[in-house]
Each structure stands twice: as C-alpha cells, then as structure tokens.
Amino acid sequence: MNYILFDGAMRDQLLPFTFTRPVADIRIGILTIREKWEKMLGFTTTTVTEDYLAEKWTMIELESNVFINASFCPSAKLVELIKGLSENQAIFYKEEPLAFFTTENQEVDFETFDVVEYSNEDVLRVAHTWDIFSKNAEAIQRDFDLLTEGRASQPIPEMTVAFNKENIFIEEGAKLPFCSLNAQDGPIYIGKDAEIMEGAMVRGPFALCDHATLKMGAKIYGGTTIGPHTKVGGEVNNCVIFGYSNKGHDGFLGNAVIGEWCNLGADTNNSNLKNNYVDVKLWDYSAGRFAKTGLQFCGLMMGDHSKCGINTMFNTGTVVGVSANIFGSGFPRNFIPSFSWGGSAGFETYKTVKAFEVAKVVMARRGIEFSKEDEAILETVFEISKEWRRF
Structure with a gap:
C-alpha cells in the first residue's frame, strides 16, 4: 500500500512552522508526525503539501493509495482502521476527512465514499501551534x-x-x-x-x-x-x-x-x-x-x-x-x-x-x-x- 500524508485544513494555523515544512514533519512527543506514522504503518510515506515545498517533499502516487491527514497522530486503533481501508472508503473526523483510499488519478468525491465508523476517543491532533x-x-x-x-x-x-x-x-x-x-x-x-x-x-x-x-x-x-x-x-x-x-x-x-x-x-x-x-x-x-x-x-x-x-x-x-x-x-x-x-x-x-x-x-x-x-x-x-x- 502507498501511504500519502497531506497537510489538510490546519496548515495555515500551524504557521510559522509550516512555512518551511509539511505538517507531517512537525515534531511533537519524541518523533515527528511522519516518523510516528511510518513506524506504526511499517511503510515510508510521501507528502501532499504547498507547491513551493513539493520539490523537497515529493508526492508519489501509485495504483492504490491511502491519503492521511497529517495533523492527526496515529494510534493503534486508527492504524488498524486505515490498514483495512479499501477502494472508495474513508474515515472522517467530524466533517473533515482523516484518511481515504483512492486509485491512481481518481477524482475524489466524498459523497460517493463509504464512511468507516471511528469513535475518535483516541484522537491526538495538532490543529494549532499551541497544541x-x-x-x-x-x-x-x-x-x-x-x-x-x-x-x-x-x-x-x-x-x-x-x-x-x-x-x-x-x-x-x-x-x-x-x-x-x-x-x-x-x-x-x-x-x-x-x-x-x-x-x-x-x-x-x-x-x-x-x-x-x-x-x-x-x-x-x-x-x-x-x-x-x-x-x-x-x-x-x-x-x-x-x-x-x-x-x-x-x-x-x-x-x-x-x-x-x-x-x-x-x-x-x-x-x-x-x-x-x-x-x-x-x-x-x-x-x-x-x-x-x-x-x-x-x-x-x-x-x-x-x-x-x-x-x-x-x-x-x-x-x-x-x-x-x-x-x-x-x-x-x-x-x-x-x-x-x-x-x-x-x-x-x-x-x-x-x-x-x-x-x-x-x-x-x-x-x-x-x-x-x-x-x-x-x-x-x-x-x-x-x-x-x-x-
């Protein structure tokens, strides 16, 4: 599976730190958010970020992809759900996509997606600089x-x-x-x-x-x-x-x-x-x-x-x-x-x-x-x- 971390809606609320890095490369705890996801998923990740950052942090899309909102830190339950996603399935946090499965070059329309239930009780999210x-x-x-x-x-x-x-x-x-x-x-x-x-x-x-x-x-x-x-x-x-x-x-x-x-x-x-x-x-x-x-x-x-x-x-x-x-x-x-x-x-x-x-x-x-x-x-x-x- 190809995992891609995307900046999401919170990117501007995390300035000035996201001026010079994707959201995924913020450090909180011991590891960066990217390092947490890669260790728990068992795969390397690429990134969807601002155009001017994309040359240093590239995005690689393959035949099957799971996009993950990088403002969320992984938990065992969330990783289990994400690894179980299949085509046209998504996990939402309130009204916002947390993770979703796509095929290469697919146009994403969440109204056509099946939403996987997630209780959110273990959410750890970095939505503001002070978080x-x-x-x-x-x-x-x-x-x-x-x-x-x-x-x-x-x-x-x-x-x-x-x-x-x-x-x-x-x-x-x-x-x-x-x-x-x-x-x-x-x-x-x-x-x-x-x-x-x-x-x-x-x-x-x-x-x-x-x-x-x-x-x-x-x-x-x-x-x-x-x-x-x-x-x-x-x-x-x-x-x-x-x-x-x-x-x-x-x-x-x-x-x-x-x-x-x-x-x-x-x-x-x-x-x-x-x-x-x-x-x-x-x-x-x-x-x-x-x-x-x-x-x-x-x-x-x-x-x-x-x-x-x-x-x-x-x-x-x-x-x-x-x-x-x-x-x-x-x-x-x-x-x-x-x-x-x-x-x-x-x-x-x-x-x-x-x-x-x-x-x-x-x-x-x-x-x-x-x-x-x-x-x-x-x-x-x-x-x-x-x-x-x-x-």
Whole structure:
C-alpha cells in the first residue's frame, strides 16, 4: 500500500512552522508526525503539501493509495482502521476527512465514499501551534510506549539519581553522569548519543532526542522535548524544540515551540503568563489578527532560522516568523514577521542575501548543506511574508 500524508485544513494555523515544512514533519512527543506514522504503518510515506515545498517533499502516487491527514497522530486503533481501508472508503473526523483510499488519478468525491465508523476517543491532533506544547506530554507517553515496547534500556549510571526507574529509557551511547531524573509524573526518554551534563535536573514527561545535549545545571520540567542535535541550558518548562537549535545558557523558556536552526542568546527569557492572568492571544496568520488560545500559559513561537541576542525579553504570547534576527533592550512586539531585523526600537527587512550567508554557516557547523531547495523555500517565504513587514 502507498501511504500519502497531506497537510489538510490546519496548515495555515500551524504557521510559522509550516512555512518551511509539511505538517507531517512537525515534531511533537519524541518523533515527528511522519516518523510516528511510518513506524506504526511499517511503510515510508510521501507528502501532499504547498507547491513551493513539493520539490523537497515529493508526492508519489501509485495504483492504490491511502491519503492521511497529517495533523492527526496515529494510534493503534486508527492504524488498524486505515490498514483495512479499501477502494472508495474513508474515515472522517467530524466533517473533515482523516484518511481515504483512492486509485491512481481518481477524482475524489466524498459523497460517493463509504464512511468507516471511528469513535475518535483516541484522537491526538495538532490543529494549532499551541497544541504542539500543550499536547506534548501525552505525545511523549505515546511515543515512549511505541519506541520502548519489547526493548531493554541501557543501565542508569550508578551516580545518577533516578526516581521511578522503570519509566526511564536510555538509548545506546547516551551519557548522563551525576544528574537527577524524576520519572514519577511521566516517562523520560534519552536518545542515542545524547548527553545530560553534571548537575542537570529533569522531570518527566521528557524527551532528549538523538545527539542532543542538556548543559550543566539545567532545570527541565515536564512536557518538554529537546529535538536532535539541540543544546539546552537554563530553565525550561513544557517546551518543544524541533532540532538543530541552541538555548545554550541560562534564562527561562516556558510553554514554547522553537523551530530548527534557531539560537537563543544568553539570558533570553520569555513570559508565559500575563500579569492579569487572562487567557493569552496569539497572532493568527490566516485571520491576520491576534486570536484566542484559551490558554492561561502560552509563551513563544519561533520559526526556523530565527535568532535573538543576549538578554532578549519576549512578552507573553509572542510569535516570531522565519529567519528573524532580534536584539536590543526592552520587549519587542509580540508578532515579529519573517525576515525582520531589529528589536523594541524598531525593525527593518532582513535581506535574504545576509540571511542565507548565516544559514550556510550555521548548517555547515552541523555538517549539513544549505541546499538550493532550502534557498528556494526561504525565498518564497520572504515573498509570502512581505505583507506583514510594514516597516
């Protein structure tokens, strides 16, 4: 069977993260949504996404295909139903297609499809940017169960303090001397060749992905994922960092989502609670205005390739686009468009030629090439985001 993950109706609500990736490649829990589906289905997947992303993430259609809405995370029951789909059958979530079977070049008319009953009680969906952190604890537990079933953890080092050891899983090559792991409130997963330095304190649910590093004395609270090849220090609470990003020093990051190739300067802090305790509003790209989240705690959303200087202060519910560079004293605005350069004193356009120079250097440090495809994607994001750069 050929499985194809499509972006679906929630794509624009997941900006700025979907400016530079399909919905399927959002990380929540330990794995990306694509990695979850591929592991549970037992097949690789391709993607239906925006035209400007399609050269990097292609779609391959075969004689028989099952399309899956990538904003939904898999469960055992859902995967069983999807594997059982046959021609002209579909699974719906409320009024929206979740998965459906088609033949090559078939014109899809859902009025002619048979709907397979699905109770939806195990749905875990990423429909808004804030779902990435607010549902992360549940996603960590699901991925932990998936990745560790029938496997044995590497031993916990003797000098590491560990609570609820059976809820801790350590992959091969991980280093964690003289740290504290408390898995009483949720599992702790330490990926391959990851490192937790001396004095770090961790509470689950927590995931430290492959080749990631927790710096000395870090304080990590539950519901946090640190993606592959990421370095983190300071205090972090209920955050998801996709990968290849750095928060290497002290400072607080809470109820936040950070994309790839980002860097937070020393003593960067974000507020995650308003002084009057009212629910937080976030910038909504599709509506062109700030929208209610229904959350009392909501911090920072930062798109790929964005950076901030030392002592940067982000207000509650700040959204930063792709490839922004923020510096200076005071609080910058709480919506910073892609390719912005500046801070509280004002912004100007961050020219692509300069942004690409930085991206090439940053990626080369990790042995990854800034490709022509990457450049073309960011050029398109630059054009798309012009309407919000009114300076």
